[in-house]
Amino acid sequence: MNGKTTLILSLYVLLIVVLSEYLVKTDMKLVIEIPVLVIGIFAIHKFINKR
Numbered sequence: 001m002n003g004k005t006t007l008i009l010s011l012y013v014l015l016i017v018v019l020s021e022y023l024v025k026t027d028m029k030l031v032i033e034i035p036v037l038v039i040g041i042f043a044i045h046k047f048i049n050k051r
Contacts, residue, residue: 005048012040 020033 005045008048009041009044012044013037016040 016033016037
C-alpha cells in the first residue's frame with residue numbers, strides 16, 4: 001500500500017469511529033462498527049487499485 005491509500009483508509013476509519021460515537025449509544029457499537037469498517041476498507045482498496 002502506498003501513502004495515499006493508507007491516508008484514505010485511515011481517514012475512513014476515523015470517520016466511521018467518530019460517527020458511531022455520536023449515532024450509536026448502545027453496547028452493540030462494535031457489532032455495527034466492525035462489519036462496516038471491513039466492508040469499507042475492502043471497497044476503498046479495490047477502488048484505489050483499479051485506478
